[in-house]
Amino acid sequence: MDQAPGSPQGPEDQGPQHAQSLPGCYRHPDRETGVRCTRCERPICPECMIDASVGFQCPECARGDSGTGHSPAASRPRTLAGGSVAADPRLVTKVLIGINLAAFLVQRSVGDRFTNRFELIGQAYVPLLGDIEGIAHGQYYRMLTAMFLHGSYIHILFNMLSLWWIGGPLEAALGRARYVTLYFVSGLAGSALTYLIAAPNQPSLGASGAIFGLFGATAVLMRRLRYDMRPVIALLVINLIFTFSWSNIAWQAHIGGLVAGVITGYAMVHAPRKHRTLVQYGTCALVLVVAVVMTLVRTSQLT
Structure with a gap:
């Protein structure tokens, strides 16, 4: 997502009377x-x-x-968040898109057996695999692998376009290490909330949790730069309407990723300079601890 225009804040153009671009x-x-x-x-x-x-x-x-x-x-x-400036400020975004596309090609080639093995599911008997599968049976890797799987061409197209539009500018503002940390923290938080709330036999997959996290961090960044918040708020409302009105959407992943993205993004762009790294990565660690607690609580309920 490109940055939206905001209210003029130049040193010579202050006050509401200056409404030019x-x-x-x-x-x-x-x-x-x-x-x-x-x-x-x-x-x-x-x-x-x-x-x-x-x-x-x-x-x-x-x-x-x-x-x-x-x-x-x-x-x-x-960078704005204290990261190292990279020659290619979109490299991590390109790599993430490449991994998602590669995983989708494997899904298309191998079939449902591959998807059933790596999608997020709490606990269920999977006929194609011939066994009871799920996170509750120690398959915690599903919380990560599900972030790179997609159910259809439309699903992956929408997510990858969103990742390119939102992720590129955010990566440039945060730096590679902070950006990729935000991505995975948001995605895992979305997976944890899905596992905690959704029916144990309800499978889910997709990068939407991580992307909603980037969306939340983008909103925080735009506020930090004093850009006009109306476009990002409108886009957020539209996405939430789709989240709760369309069937077969794991809204838990969207909400979990969004909340984690807002919290982590706030720490990234507002951390005091003196203790910036500690505050930024400490916040990420705390969000992950919450995700782990949710995961353990749900596992105790199902076993």
């Missing part, structure tokens, strides 16, 4: 932004923001080749 990023003119480089004052989007001692800098200023000289504070370019 925001300037475009100097490297990506199609992306409006209210953030400027603290050294050269060029407008920069989240993909181009590099964390500095005060505010954010553009890539050129961070490297010290903007004509203003090199400063020690900018010697190690960082």
Whole structure:
């Protein structure tokens, strides 16, 4: 998802009387932004923001080749969340899409036997496998593998387009390590809530839990950058309507992923600079602990 335009926040255009459009990023003119480089004052989007001692800098200023000289504070370019700036800010998103597509091709080639082995199911007799299967019988890997399986071409198409639109800008703003951590924490939280609430013999699969987590983190990021929240709120409402109105949708995964994404995303973009890494990854660990507790509680109920 591209960043939405927000209310002007420039140093010379303050107050509600200035309703004109925001300037475009100097490297990506199609992306409006209210953030400027603290050294050269060029407008920069989240993909181009590099964390500095005060505010954010553009890539050129961070490297010290903007004509203003090199400063020690900018010697190690960082993203908004403190991650390392990567040459390809969408690499992890591309890899995740590739893994999902590869898994879907295996599903199409091998058939339902493969899907039945790795989809999320609490406890049920699976005729195709000839045995009682499920997480309650120690198959905890299903909580992870189900995140990369899809039930149809429409299912995977919708999820991969969402992952590309939302994940790319978020990866650029967080950095690779924080982004991939957010993805898996959200996905596992969605799997845990599904396992806890859904009927034990109800199978589910898909990357939607992780993607809803990215969606929640994107909303937090947009608020942090003071962008207009109406587009993301409208999109969230539409997705939730689909979640609860369409049949065969594991709404538990969507809600679990969304809540985990909001909590983790808030820690990623609002953590104090001095203890940023501890707060960010500590929050991720706490969310995972909650997911583990939900999993153990449900397992105790079914065994």
